[in-house]
Amino acid sequence: MHSLDVVEELAVDHREAEALFDQIRALPPADARRKHRADDLTILLVRHIVAEEEYLHPAVREQVAGGAALVEEAAAEDGRIQATLKELEHHQAHDPGFDDLVDRLAAEVSAHAESQEHRIFPALRSSCTTDELQTLGRKVRHAKTLAPTRPHPAEASNKLLTPAVGLVDRLRDLLSGRGHAV
Numbered sequence: 428m429h430s431l432d433v434v435e436e437l438a439v440d441h442r443e444a445e446a447l448f449d450q451i452r453a454l455p456p457a458d459a460r461r462k463h464r465a466d467d468l469t470i471l472l473v474r475h476i477v478a479e480e481e482y483l484h485p486a487v488r489e490q491v492a493g494g495a496a497l498v499e500e501a502a503a504e505d506g507r508i509q510a511t512l513k514e515l516e517h518h519q520a521h522d523p524g525f526d527d528l529v530d531r532l533a534a535e536v537s538a539h540a541e542s543q544e545h546r547i548f549p550a551l552r553s554s555c556t557t558d559e560l561q562t563l564g565r566k567v568r569h570a571k572t573l574a575p576t577r578p579h580p581a582e583a584s585n586k587l588l589t590p591a592v593g594l595v596d597r598l599r600d601l602l603s604g605r606g607h608a609v
């Protein structure tokens with residue numbers, strides 16, 4: 428059975444993020460469900476960025492000619508995405524600024540996906556063996572099983588979604604193994 432390699436696994440996340448942006452835009456302005464989808468996006472994107480930092484970037488740095496510069500550029504893009512996510516944490520769907528932050532995030536995620544899919548992924552594919560790409564794919568897939576999902580609204584007291592605790596930071600700690608249970 429064919430299992431997805433690292434490039435395919437990460438591209439799936441990019442498509443899932445695009446689908447969540449579409450869902451947000453399809454909901455009426457200020458609808459609370461926009462915030463729920465934004466929380467889903469936060470969990471997806473933080474998990475994705477941590478997985479790329481742990482498995483994709485080291486492989487690109489080691490195997491791709493000029494990989495260190497590519498990784499540096501990618502890390503700067505990811506830093507911008509995480510800064511926007513942190514701002515978004517503190518906005519409800521009805522807050523002024525929520526829609527602008529979602530638009531900014533969509534542009535940043537689109538730039539991230541584009542530079543990976545057009546530059547980094549093809550370079551990695553041509554520098555790694557199929558086995559290496561499959562092994563990295565398995566690691567990324569495993570990381571996906573560690574990420575929490577957004578709790579049901581009835582569990583809104585869940586600490587994961589309490590704005591004061593910093594969802595992005597708590598997720599990063601949890602997923603990179605530095606934190607305790609969220």
Ligand SMILES: [Fe+2]
Nearest residue numbers: 437479540543
């Ligand atoms: Fe990515």
